[in-house]
Each structure stands twice: as C-alpha cells, then as structure tokens.
Amino acid sequence: MSKGALNKTRRALLLGNEAIAQAVVAAGCQVASAYPGTPSSEILPAIAACADRIGAPTVTEWGANEKVAFEMAFTATFTGARACAAMKQVGLNVAADPFMSGALFQLKGGMLLISADDPGPHSSQNEQDSRFFAMFAKAPCLDPSDALEAAAMVKDAYALSEKHGVIVMLRPTTRVAHCRQSIEVVESFEPGAPVKFERDPNRWTQLPALVRVAHPRHNARITAIREEFEADWSAYNYELPAKGKAKLGVIAGGVSFSMLCDLIKEWGREDIAILKIGTPYPLPNRLAEDFIARHEKVLVLEETYPVIEMQLTNRARVNGRWNDVVPSASELLPEVIEKIVLSQLGETPSKPDTSQLSAAVDELRLIPRKPQLCAGCPHRGSFFSIRKAIPSAINPSDIGCYTLGINQKGLDTSLCMGGAVTTSSGLYMAHKATGQERPIVATLGDSTFFHMGVPGLLSAVYNRHAFVLCVLDNSVTAMTGGQSHPGIGDKPRKNDRGVAMDIETTARGCGVTFVETVEPYDIDAGVNAVKRAWEYAKNNETPALVIYRHPCMLLRVPQESVPVTVEKGKCVGCRYCVDYFGCPGLSFDDGAKKTSIDARYCVSCGVCKDVCPHGAIVGRPAENQRVL
Amino acid sequence: MQYIIVGIGGQGILFTSRVLGRIAIDKGLSVVGSEVHGMAQRGGSVISHFKVGDYKGPLVTEGHADVVMAFDQNEGIRNLGFLREGGTFLVNAGDPRAFENERLAKYLIDRKIDACKFAGYDILNRHMDGNALFLNVLILGAASGMKIQGFEKDNVLAALKDLAPPKHLEANLKVFELGMKAVTR
Numbered sequence: 001m002s003k004g005a006l007n008k009t010r011r012a013l014l015l016g017n018e019a020i021a022q023a024v025v026a027a028g029c030q031v032a033s034a035y036p037g038t039p040s041s042e043i044l045p046a047i048a049a050c051a052d053r054i055g056a057p058t059v060t061e062w063g064a065n066e067k068v069a070f071e072m073a074f075t076a077t078f079t080g081a082r083a084c085a086a087m088k089q090v091g092l093n094v095a096a097d098p099f100m101s102g103a104l105f106q107l108k109g110g111m112l113l114i115s116a117d118d119p120g121p122h123s124s125q126n127e128q129d130s131r132f133f134a135m136f137a138k139a140p141c142l143d144p145s146d147a148l149e150a151a152a153m154v155k156d157a158y159a160l161s162e163k164h165g166v167i168v169m170l171r172p173t174t175r176v177a178h179c180r181q182s183i184e185v186v187e188s189f190e191p192g193a194p195v196k197f198e199r200d201p202n203r204w205t206q207l208p209a210l211v212r213v214a215h216p217r218h219n220a221r222i223t224a225i226r227e228e229f230e231a232d233w234s235a236y237n238y239e240l241p242a243k244g245k246a247k248l249g250v251i252a253g254g255v256s257f258s259m260l261c262d263l264i265k266e267w268g269r270e271d272i273a274i275l276k277i278g279t280p281y282p283l284p285n286r287l288a289e290d291f292i293a294r295h296e297k298v299l300v301l302e303e304t305y306p307v308i309e310m311q312l313t314n315r316a317r318v319n320g321r322w323n324d325v326v327p328s329a330s331e332l333l334p335e336v337i338e339k340i341v342l343s344q345l346g347e348t349p350s351k352p353d354t355s356q357l358s359a360a361v362d363e364l365r366l367i368p369r370k371p372q373l374c375a376g377c378p379h380r381g382s383f384f385s386i387r388k389a390i391p392s393a394i395n396p397s398d399i400g401c402y403t404l405g406i407n408q409k410g411l412d413t414s415l416c417m418g419g420a421v422t423t424s425s426g427l428y429m430a431h432k433a434t435g436q437e438r439p440i441v442a443t444l445g446d447s448t449f450f451h452m453g454v455p456g457l458l459s460a461v462y463n464r465h466a467f468v469l470c471v472l473d474n475s476v477t478a479m480t481g482g483q484s485h486p487g488i489g490d491k492p493r494k495n496d497r498g499v500a501m502d503i504e505t506t507a508r509g510c511g512v513t514f515v516e517t518v519e520p521y522d523i524d525a526g527v528n529a530v531k532r533a534w535e536y537a538k539n540n541e542t543p544a545l546v547i548y549r550h551p552c553m554l555l556r557v558p559q560e561s562v563p564v565t566v567e568k569g570k571c572v573g574c575r576y577c578v579d580y581f582g583c584p585g586l587s588f589d590d591g592a593k594k595t596s597i598d599a600r601y602c603v604s605c606g607v608c609k610d611v612c613p614h615g616a617i618v619g620r621p622a623e624n625q626r627v628l
Numbered sequence: 629m630q631y632i633i634v635g636i637g638g639q640g641i642l643f644t645s646r647v648l649g650r651i652a653i654d655k656g657l658s659v660v661g662s663e664v665h666g667m668a669q670r671g672g673s674v675i676s677h678f679k680v681g682d683y684k685g686p687l688v689t690e691g692h693a694d695v696v697m698a699f700d701q702n703e704g705i706r707n708l709g710f711l712r713e714g715g716t717f718l719v720n721a722g723d724p725r726a727f728e729n730e731r732l733a734k735y736l737i738d739r740k741i742d743a744c745k746f747a748g749y750d751i752l753n754r755h756m757d758g759n760a761l762f763l764n765v766l767i768l769g770a771a772s773g774m775k776i777q778g779f780e781k782d783n784v785l786a787a788l789k790d791l792a793p794p795k796h797l798e799a800n801l802k803v804f805e806l807g808m809k810a811v812t813r
Contacts, residue, residue, distance in 0.1 A: 011653055012653070013646060013649035013650060013653055013659060015663070038665055038666025039665060039666065041665070041666075042665075122664065122666060123665070123666030145684070146660065146684060146685075146686070175662055175685075175686050175687065178662060178663045178664070178665050179660060179661060179662050179663075179686040180645065180646075180649055180659065180660070180661040180662070180663060180678075180686075181659060181660050181661075181686075182649070182652070182653045182657075182658055182659045182660075255685065255686070257684075258684040258685035258686070259684075259685035259687060260685075261684045261685065262683055262684055262685040262689075263689065266689065266692065333687060334685065334687050334688075334689040334690075335689060335690050338689065351690070351691060352691050352713065352739065354709050354735075356731045356732075356734050356735040356738065357705075357708055357709055357731070357732070357735045359731045360705070360729050360731040360732035360735060361705060361706055363729060363731065364702075364705065364726050364729055364732070366702045366705055366706045368672070368673040368706070369636055369671070369672050369673045369702075369703070370672050371637065371670040371671055371672035372670060372671040372672065373670070373671070374638070374670065374671060401670065404670060479666060479670070480666060481665065481666075584671055599758055600749060600758070600760045601760075
C-alpha cells in the first residue's frame with residue numbers, strides 16, 4: 001500500500017474476538033492454534049477467515065486440547081515464526097505445564113497467548129483470572145479495556161515478545177471478547193519472519209542446570225519490561241485527571257475502566273481521577289504509587305482477582321478487595337461500580353424506585369430461564385435411555401452442552417474436560433475398596449473425548465475399571481458454537497483438509513473391547529445397549545463404550561419429520577415427560593394438568609412418543625414439512 | 629441511544645443487534661455493545677446491550693436504556709428496570725393478562741414508559757405458517773413502525789438486504805411490513 005494513497009477504510013461491526021483475530025493476521029502471525037471455549041471460541045475461525053480474505057499464509061489449526069494448541073504455537077516460534085495460541089481461562093489450566101516452563105525460554109519468534117476470562121461467570125466452571133496466571137508464570141500480561149484496544153495491543157504484544165524473547169499474554173474478558181464495536185477492517189498484513197530452526201539444545205531444553213541460568217535471566221527481563229511499562233506504554237497506561245479537585249483516585253483496568261468512564265460522564269462529575277492500567281503484570285509500580293501519593297483516597301477496580309492491588313507495595317490508603325470494598329466474586333457490572341465509587345465518596349446512588357416492578361415480577365412469578373438442550377437435541381434421548389436402562393447407576397458427566405442434561409436429571413457430577421472418565425474410575429475405586437458394586441454410566445461429548453477423555457480411558461483399561469462410558473457424538477463442538485475437532489477432520493482454513501479420527505477405532509486402540517454405536521432418537525436401542533455394556537463391563541472388569549451418534553440440531557442436517565400431538569384423554573398430568581425429558585417443545589399447563597406440544601419450538605423429532613408412560617404422545621399425519 | 633434487547637436464546641436476538649449496528653455504522657456513528665454466547669445462549673434468558681454514540685463501555689446501566697426490545701414478554705418485564713423514565717418498551721406480548729397486573733401498570737405509568745405490545749407469534753401463525761424464525765424481522769418492523777431512533781425503515785431494509793440470506797429476502801420484506809403494520813401509530 002503506497003504511503004499517502006487515498007484508501008477509504010472500511011469499518012464494520014466486529015465482535016471483540018474478530019477484532020483480535022484480524023490484528024493477529026495483520027501482525028504477520030504465521031502459526032495460530034486454539035481449542036474452543038467460551039468466550040475465546042471465535043478467535044481462531046476469525047483468524048482463518050481474515051487470512052483467507054486477504055491471502056495471508058497463517059497456518060490455522062485446532063489442537064485436540066489447549067495443551068496441544070499451546071505447544072504447537074509455542075514451539076513454532078523456535079524457528080523464528082510468529083505464533084499465537086488462544087483459549088479460555090480454564091483451558092490455560094490444561095496448558096499450564098508448557099506455559100509455566102515456556103515462560104523462561106529465550107524465544108526467537110513472537111509468541112502471543114490469548115487467554116479469555118469469564119467474570120460472572122457466563123459460560124464457565126469458575127471465575128479464575130488469567131492475569132494471576134501470567135504473574136504466576138512471570139509472563140507479561142496486557143489487559144484490554146475494549147475491542148479496539150485489544151486489537152491495538154496485539155501488534156505491541158508481538159513487538160514486546162520479540163524484543164525480549166518472552167511469551168506475552170493478552171487477557172480479554174467476556175465483555176471485550178463478546179462486545180460489538182465499529183472497527184476498521186484489516187486489508188493487509190506484515191510479512192512473516194524468516195523460518196529457520198538452528199540447533200541449540202542449551203536454548204531449547206530445560207535441564208535443571210540450564211534453568212539455574214534461565215530463571216535469573218528471566219527475572220532481569222521482567223525488570224526491564226516493568227521499566228518499559230512505566231515509561232513507554234502510555235498508550236495503555238495513562239491518567240485521566242479530574243477536571244476539578246479530585247476527591248477520589250481510581251486505578252482501573254480492563255472493562256471496569258470503560259464502564260467507569262461512561263459512569264463519570266453520565267454523572268457529570270469532575271471530582272474523580274483515573275489511572276488506567278493496561279499492563280497489569282509486571283505492574284508499573286511507580287506510575288501507580290505516584291498516583292496514590294497524589295490522591296487522598298484511592299480505589300482499585302479490576303476483574304476478577306486483585307492482581308494490580310497485590311503488586312502495590314503499600315495498600316494503606318488503597319481500598320479494594322483486600323478490605324472487602326470491592327466484591328471478590330462476580331462481574332463488576334456498572335451498577336456494582338456505581339455503588340462502590342459513590343460509597344467511596346460518601347454518597348448513595350439515586351436510583352428510581354423499582355419496588356413496584358420487583359413486586360410485579362414476584363407476583364407474575366417471572367424467573368430467569370435456565371439454559372437448556374435445544375428441541376430435538378440428541379442428548380435428550382441419550383440421557384433418557386441412560387437413566388431408564390439403569391436407574392440405580394451413578395452418572396458422571398463432563399463439560400459441554402450435555403452438562404445441561406442436569407435438567408433431565410441425567411447427571412450426578414461434572415468437574416472438568418475429560419473428568420467424566422476419571423470420575424468413573426474414582427467412584428469405581430472407592431466402591432472396590434469396600435467391596436461394593438454400583439453401576440456407573442458416564443457421559444461425555446465427541447470433542448471432549450478427544451480433548452482429555454483418552455488418557456483417562458487408557459488408565460481405566462489398564463487398571464481394570466468397570467463402568468460404561470457413553471460418548472454423546474453430535475459431530476461438532478456444540479456448546480462453543482460448532483467448531484471442528486479430530487473426530488470430524490475439517491480445518492479452519494479454506495482448502496485445508498484434515499483426517500477424521502474415528503471414536504470407535506480410537507477407543508479400541510486404547511484397549512476397549514466393547515464398543516456399540518446407537519441412534520439416540522431410538523430409546524429402546526439406547527436402553528438395551530447400556531444394559532449390555534454394563535453387563536460386559538462388570539463381567540470383564542473393563543470400561544465399555546456406547547457411542548450415541550446423531551448430528552447436533554444446530555448443524556441443520558435434514559432429518560425425517562415425525563410430527564406429534566398429545567391425546568388429551570390419555571394424558572394423566574403426571575409431568576413425567578416434562579420432568580425427565582424436558583423438551584422446549586413440550587409445554588405443561590398447570591391449570592388443566594395436561595401436556596401439549598408447543599409448535600414454536602417442536603422440531604418434530606418424534607422422540608417424545610416413546611417417553612410418555614401412558615402413550616398419550618402420538619404421531620400425527622405430516623403436514624408441510626418445515627425447513628429447519 | 630442505549631438499547632437493551634432481551635429474549636430467549638435461539639430467538640434471533642444477535643441478528644437484531646447486528647442490524648442495529650450496521651445502521652449506526654452506515655450513519656458514521658460509534659457503536660459498542662455486548663452479546664451473549666456459549667452456554668447462556670442455549671434456550672436461556674439472553675440480553676444484548678447496545679450503545680450508539682460516544683460511549684466506551686459495552687454495558688447499559690440500569691435505569692439508563694432509551695429502549696427495551698423484548699422478544700419474550702417475561703424477559704421484557706423482568707428487565708424493565710433498565711429503561712429510563714420516558715423510555716420505549718417494545719414487547720412481543722404472549723399473554724396480555726400480565727399487563728393487567730396493577731403494580732406493573734402503575735410502574736409503567738409512574739415511569740412514563742411508552743409501552744408497545746404486539747402479538748408476534750399470533751401474527752406469524754396467521755401469515756407465516758407459524759415460522760418462529762421470522763420473529764426477529766417482525767420486531768425490526770415493529771421498531772420501525774414505532775419510529776424508534778436507529779430503526780428507520782429504509783435503513784433497516786438496506787441492512788436486511790445486506791445481512792440476511794438472499795433466499796429469505798422476499799419473506800423478510802413481507803414480515804417486516806407485518807411488523808410495521810402491527811404497531812404503526
């Protein structure tokens with residue numbers, strides 16, 4: 001692009017993750033990898049889409065899990081290539097091993113780690129703060145306050161990474177990753193670095209003797225980076241002085257900063273000063289402590305852990321999480337920030353009286369709707385047949401859409417990715433220790449099976465653990481929005497084909513000798529398969545596998561339409577269908593004590609016909625087939 | 629302008645905020661908003677925040693929304709606290725009895741809320757073979773009919789042509805008109 005050319009830039013309404021992704025491509029990233037997880041999932045597909053659109057050579061691939069994804073990207077930098085790994089915060093736990101050790105390496109190519117946090121949480125099993133993890137690993141961390149800033153930080157992250165040979169973490173939260181903002185569309189990319197691996201075992205290995213050199217060297221790098229953050233990073237670390245005399249100074253990072261700016265404008269106040277911190281680790285201490293010295297009272301707002309706060313050398317005049325001024329859990333929503341800031345000023349928010357509204361909401365019994373499995377979701381049939389086959393079984397489950405099977409009373413436990421397999425082992429071992437026998441039928445998804453189910457399965461075969469493992473194979477990573485995985489074989493970039501791994505073959509390769517595949521819509525087939533599998537597992541002291549295979553509804557694969565209706569005369573109002581099958585397409589009238597079909601949601605999968613113990617749900621002649 | 633769009637995951641709320649954003653960008657305005665993805669999207673309560681103008685943060689503070697658009701009546705009523713005094717409440721009303729609740733009626737009057745109810749599913753049953761997937765375009769039509777700032781008819785139609793699959797364009801235009809007619813003052 002020639003300098004001074006009149007290029008009309010195009011702006012689009014981008015998701016925060018898309019803004020980050022196009023910045024990664026623009027920065028000349030050559031290797032990008034990820035495992036999907038909310039709120040990070042859209043980053044990798046958006047990298048592929050941007051690279052396809054502008055012809056960038058970025059190799060873009062899903063890893064089977066976050067450890068794999070991190071290692072693929074990280075080791076690519078040994079050649080001088082620029083790389084990027086993206087994951088959600090709990091995904092970083094899976095990648096913790098290479099991250100912690102890799103942080104000490106003297107890298108050749110730039111390495112950007114994107115770890116997206118989920119304060120709230122909205123779609124996660126905890127609210128851990130990746131900035132804390134960065135501090136733990138001693139990796140510099142950037143904390144964007146909106147999508148625009150996140151995109152700008154990407155380029156600077158690569159420069160910092162390559163200058164010092166360190167991993168740099170970008171930590172967006174849900175409100176950055178999933179914000180929508182008008183952003184300039186990227187049309188060009190920097191050329192990537194030359195790629196050449198030079199043999200240098202002292203550099204690329206981590207023997208203890210080498211770590212004794214690498215660790216102090218790394219500490220010196222962090223000191224140098226802290227100095228740079230103090231002086232040269234004023235684009236991300238800056239003060240917004242109060243227009244009048246400041247009664248309160250607020251040190252704010254991430255989205256809390258953006259919210260606070262809007263609130264101060266809304267209030268029209270001139271007595272609040274802000275120090276915005278975009279580089280929470282290593283903290284530019286002088287900037288912070290100078291700001292503290294100039295203000296009578298100081299408040300720290302950051303999500304979710306007190307990372308900035310804990311690095312302050314003197315908190316005597318600082319309010320935050322250490323003295324419970326700021327809550328230590330949940331999101332810092334604008335209402336929460338409003339209350340904290342005003343109480344620091346000795347005021348209370350002047351809120352309109354909403355007592356009439358609250359009372360009306362109570363009287364009308366309006367409660368938030370829980371997330372649930374989609375109408376026609378194959379998991380619903382799977383859970384129903386699993387429960388029906390062996391009602392006394394313990395049902396460990398895992399992380400994915402099927403965690404929503406809790407509404408079908410289909411699961412007893414859920415811990416982490418792949419945890420269904422090892423929970424089954426743990427429960428089996430506990431019962432074995434006391435000579436008891438209790439059936440165990442676990443569930444996990446296809447992507448989760450490949451992610452972390454396999455090592456647990458190997459262990460269970462090796463140690464002779466008897467349980468049934470049901471793989472709910474809907475041919476997609478569904479909860480996170482439909483990404484590919486090793487069982488599918490599709491890859492993010494156009495014209496890039498992978499190889500689909502077969503679950504059955506993989507399981508047999510792990511030493512599993514009982515594998516059956518069933519259609520989840522067929523309740524009887526499911527019941528029989530689970531019963532057979534448990535008998536086999538028990539008699540042979542080994543895990544037995546049942547694969548429930550049916551595509552996710554969101555894939556919109558055409559399927560047979562089986563329209564149903566409820567014969568009111570036969571419906572006795574027992575609620576069995578809504579309590580144990582619980583489909584959005586089934587609606588129960590509390591007054592009439594009858595179930596009916598809710599045409600707004602019903603997709604005519606017909607599975608509920610086999611659910612009613614009184615035979616009240618029956619087929620009806622097909623009308624015009626609705627296009628899904 | 630600050631908008632809150634609420635409903636149930638799967639009703640097409642994200643598409644509506646994309647249309648709103650496209651219109652604002654075409655006018656050269658700044659936009660920032662927040663969406664719901666992942667587990668929370670699966671048939672549960674969903675809320676989108678959307679701010680057009682000189683804002684930094686993606687969330688609307690309670691009591692400051694100019695408009696609450698509700699794809700679902702229960703979700704709409706539950707989130708009315710977001711609406712400022714004199715704001716506009718556009719709701720796909722499923723059960724008009726709820727609005728007979730005295731406290732709710734009083735709240736709407738006290739806060740001078742301009743409430744516009746339309747029976748979206750009835751309209752779709754009558755004219756679109758009950759296809760609930762058209763609800764989002766119906767609401768866009770209703771917002772245009774209500775003359776809500778940011779949903780000017782020509783702009784919405786241009787955004788629809790741009791963002792929706794061409795094969796649905798004809799049906800979308802029909803549904804849009806149905807929405808406009810349902811509320812036009």
